[in-house]
Amino acid sequence: MTSLSLKQIVEKALAEIGVSPKLAQKSKGKARTTTWIAVENGFGIRHYASGRHVYIVQTRMGGRVRTITIGPASVITRHQAVMVARQVIAHARVGHDPATARQRIRGAPRMDDFIAEYWEKCAPTWKPSTQETAGGYRRCHIDGAFPDAYVDSLSEAEVIKWFVALTDRSGPGAANRCLEILRAAFNKAEKWGYRVENTNPCLAVRQNKRNHRTRFLSDDELVRVGAILAEARSSDDRTLHARASAILLLILTGCRVSEVLGLHWTDLKGKRLLLRDTKTGPRTVWLGDEAREILVSIPRAVKQPWIFWNWRYESPIKSVQDLWAQVRAQAKLRDVRLHDLRHTFASHAVMGKENLPMIGKLLGHALVASTARYAHFDDDHLLEATETIGAAIERAMLTGSL
16 A cells, blocks of 8 residues: 555545545645644644644554645544544555455445344343334334445445434434444444444434423323323223323333333232333332222233233233324323323422432432433422522521521
8 A cells, every 4th residue: 555545545535524635735835843633643733834734644554654634624623634544544554464455345244234243243232122222223224224335335424424314304313323323333343343443434423412301291281181091091992991001100100111011010019110121220110009009900911921911912012102192182282202201200209399319219310410300390389489489588688597
């Protein structure tokens, strides 16, 4: 590999991020100073007397140290320059042994084959709930996404194009989750020798900004939802009864949907639920009288371990989204997700004067900071708190004590 071929690698990498290769032409004039940046060995920035700053990469190849210009700092970002530098350094290392490079290229599988291999080797180590969730994202958004690409040649530009289209099609949350899955897969690709190190094409892709919602059900909304669920639970349809009970249990316990629908009868121990698989590992959920009565009222399928059973299809209930959509429509709730029922549990606990560590324990949070974003107050409680604080301050001003 020659210095010319390294320049071609720079030009290709710049083109992938939408920067004209002409910008990487050698700068005129003598560099005043060069600053080497520790983020990557051999990566630096040259400062010219004219005030121009240019990113460079320096690597040893064929017994000689070669310096390659990447591009001006006024046009490309530092992160983009680092990604280009890593490609140059990686190719220079491979260039010492052309046979190794040819062998690696011949052994690199197509993307779909690689994803299948990644799943076969790694998925068995994941929690069952993670396997199910990630598997759904894979089937819907990752399989077939790069039909003609090989794992060693998929570029950052191709990943960005896929990510933008996926965001438009399926929303920012789904796109972020798929990007996380793909990033982890490419980390393994580097470890298994399918790609050179530090060339993960997902690293430079900026995730969509997360929108933390603060929606929870008010007392009036709870009354409407409760009446609708009570009617559904009174039905002779055992599947409808079970599904309505599952939604009601979400409200009364603050559990996640996957935690409730995955329950077995053996998980019910008196006034406790022993959850085997949760986001933070196994945990205990304490049941109030209302929650326990709901569970014991659910018809039990013979020789079946699951509490929430679909009698129509003779299988466990996998989702209650369609029933919740009907409940929302009848209760005139446009913007409430099933997960907001968890917010509701936490918020009403706070308004009931429970402290955050206690609520975090009930929700299964490892950190109090995780609990704080679920805890919300309605306007009446905020007004009551303001009046109480104001009255206390006024008393202090008049009497000298709170």
